[in-house]
Amino acid sequence: MAKIETFEDLEIWKKSIDLYVEVYSVCEKGSLKTDFGAKDQLRRAVLSISNNIAEGFEYENNLQFIRFLRYSKGSAGEVRSMIHAFYKTKQIDEATHERLINEVLIISKSIKNFLKYLTSNIQNAKK
Numbered sequence: 001m002a003k004i005e006t007f008e009d010l011e012i013w014k015k016s017i018d019l020y021v022e023v024y025s026v027c028e029k030g031s032l033k034t035d036f037g038a039k040d041q042l043r044r045a046v047l048s049i050s051n052n053i054a055e056g057f058e059y060e061n062n063l064q065f066i067r068f069l070r071y072s073k074g075s076a077g078e079v080r081s082m083i084h085a086f087y088k089t090k091q092i093d094e095a096t097h098e099r100l101i102n103e104v105l106i107i108s109k110s111i112k113n114f115l116k117y118l119t120s121n122i123q124n125a126k127k
Helices: 011-026 036-058 062-088 094-126
Strands: none
Touching (some): 011 036, 011 062, 036 062
């Protein structure tokens, strides 16, 4: 297993950046292209996932990192909610909806598992 030295080494950060690139592209198509408020909110929410991972990592403190990972997971929920809303209002098609939802779920589950790992390490260190 490779040593994690920077947040750029984290797979969850890499996946969240990839998601941002994909969402950025989706926002430049169809009715989202001219719905400036909606696409701005979605882009900010997606970017918040990776930004919170990065910010929390840089504190070099697992308790702080856990707090920011929770923010990141919350942003993933916001993104999923928006993607569902955009699908229901026909701003994105079904294939895009399914693809984006699956990608966000993978990220969210990865964050959840990482949170469990960090939390258990803190608890084990207290014993």
